[in-house]
Amino acid sequence: MCRIVPFGEQPLVGDDEIWRHFEGMLAAFPELEHEVLSIHHTADVVILEGWFNGTQSADWQGISNRGQRMQLPVTVVSQFDGKSLVDGTLYYDHTVAARQLI
Incomplete structure (x- = not known):
């Protein structure tokens, strides 16, 4: 089972949710x-x-695009x-991203 745990948000579990999350992230940060x-x-x-390093070019996770750069620590x-x-989890803090992008 693989999952993404963005602290401050609901965990994302399963292939469909994970793919949607990364598709949205790559659309908002095309040069991630x-x-x-x-x-x-x-x-x-x-x-x-x-x-994860990148410059926002579209709205992402409820954060309006302002063209800001993000450097997001991940584990x-x-x-x-x-x-x-057999198991994989990606952890990051959504609040850290939001503070840099707002």
């Missing part, structure tokens, strides 16, 4: 960049810390069974 800061791991878990926790991904 992903920057990996660090990767931590155990035998069956990988934790990635990084940034991704992925659990594996052998080579198979």
Whole structure:
């Protein structure tokens, strides 16, 4: 099961909700960049810390477009069974994004 947990918003669970979320994000931030800061791991878990960076070019998640740049810290926790991904969660704080874009 994969999910997105934007703190301050409802968790998004399942392929359809996740795809809609990323489609909306990529429409609002068409030049969105992903920057990996660090990767931590155990035998069956990988934790990635990084940034989503981009300039808003359309309304997103109730935030009107003002052409502002966003640098959003994100964490991704992925659990594996052998080579198979069995669980994944992306965490970010929607309020951090909103403060930069408003």
